[in-house]
Amino acid sequence: MEAIRDACPGAWLIIGDFNLILEESNKNNARINRRNLRNFRHTVAMLELLDLHLHARSYTWSNEQDSPILIKLDHALVSVDWEEQFPNCFLQALSSDASDHCPLLLCTSAAYHPKLHFHFDCFWLKLEGYKDAIT
Structure with a gap:
């Protein structure tokens, strides 16, 4: 990553599943x-990248067990140049029934930050224990 960073000056965005956490709260x-954790933090700091704030969720991955492990493994890391170029960016976690990771939606020109609303996903009806959870 260092070699690539040095060869590619300018605004940077790296987004995806890093399979690592940046903070214990992740x-x-x-x-x-x-x-x-320390090695990943060191690499992010050395590359002078910032972790964009994720809206709508704290975690991006679940092992989908009864007592789930929840982790923020997916990150959007940006350079200061990128953040200055897109000051109104908005990173949001979405729902998915096709993966144990939630998809990330990055809007680079959000004129406003949308209010968080509850969204019902139809696949919840198919989950075992659904009726028990709502009664």
Whole structure:
């Protein structure tokens, strides 16, 4: 990444599943590999990147168990140049029944930050225990 960064000056955006966390709060339990966390934080800092704030969710991945492990593995890392070029950007997590990761939607010219609304996903009706959860 360092070699690529040095060869490509200007605005940077790297978005996707990094399979790593940047903060302990990116995971819903205390089983954290702190060495990996420190190494990832060091790399992000060395590349002078910022983690865009994720709206609508705290976590982007679930193991989908009864007592789920929830982790923010997906990040949008941007350079200061990129953030200055797109000051009204808005990163939002969406719903998906096709993956254990939630898709990310990045709008680079959000004129306003939309209010968060509850959205019902029809696939919830098919989940085991759905009726028990709502009664």
